Amino acid sequence: MAGAGWAAKVPTIASRVYFLLIILQIPLFRVPCRSGLCTTPMAVTSSQLISSDVFPTAAVKALLYPGAVVDGLISTMTIPKWNDILDLYNLTAAKSASAMVDLQRLEVLAGSYFSVAGAFVGLMKPGRMSMFGTLLVVWGLVKESFLGKPPNTDPATAVFIYPTMFFALFCAFSSVKYDLNRVTRKQQARPAAKPLQSSAKSKLK
Template sequence: MGSSTKWATTISTISSSFYFLLIILQIPLFRVPCRTGICRAPLEVTAAHLIATELFPSVAVKAMLYPGAIAHAFFNHNAIPTYHNFQKSFSFASFNSAPLTFDDLQRLEVIAGSYLSVAGAFVCLIKPGRMSFFGTLLIIWGLAREMILRKSTNIYSGKAVYIHPAMSFALVFAFLSIRKDVRRIFRSSKSRPVMKAKLV
């Protein structure tokens, strides 16, 4: 019992950390049209909506986006921007302050899921919960619904809705970060051999 609890805690902690890195480093998980053009990560969708609706100071949003800018520069073999240069060069010209648009209403699941994913990524570092898992499911549901209903633009335009394979990793990490569910998996796997032994 003690070992299963320890393993569940370890798996939950590691999964929460990996999920946080996926979100904060803005690893591309999908492709969807948004206020900035094309968004590829939950943090980009959240940042676009926060700035456009003026719900959050732009300085704080830039601070959240900066780790992703470093990661993108590193993977693309570009010079890593300093925080000062990043604030100057990062343009929010396309973030026009406005309430929810028709496109936003069409993708409410993606926006709500992105908010939950970003918030869940930070909360999971302190206390793992189901927020990130529900957020990831909402994003997948919203994107899949739009793909099925063919509401996206032509795929050859580069603006079509698309779910990257990395989304499956985000879903697994989000699920494994829920400590209670991981414990249940361990308990059920231990109870099966006992049930088989009784039947024999």
């Protein structure tokens, strides 16, 4: 019973760890984006939101601020100013950047959207959105790394996957909640196979 109780908590714990990876902007990969080079799903999503004016600028800053604070404390032991967030992530020039950078990496872009949304949704109810988004990002990165689509000859901007990406993928899979009790009840509810009447009669004879 104790093991079953712990197993039921795994999706919740994994969802919270995944949320911290996303909101604190732990580097998971390196890929060219509208703001230059993005290393997190949050950076990819924010550059697209800023360039398309889908979200208010203040909302994008709110998404980026926790990660900016952690990065500032680690690198310079200072807390960045609210008004400097867009400059820190080079988002002021994102609107004028070419849209082809994102269109060439639709899997990474769509996966980043799902990853960020899944991280917030997972705090309330663990689900499959985080897993789906992370898989999309991984597929987009692998496709570009091994298949060379789109081609990139500059090593400084080449796609790179950090080891933390595999930890994020593990958390995304672990956040999916499986109802083991429901599966067990379904198996128990299946009627047992009854012997054919002809075979029963032959045994009596």
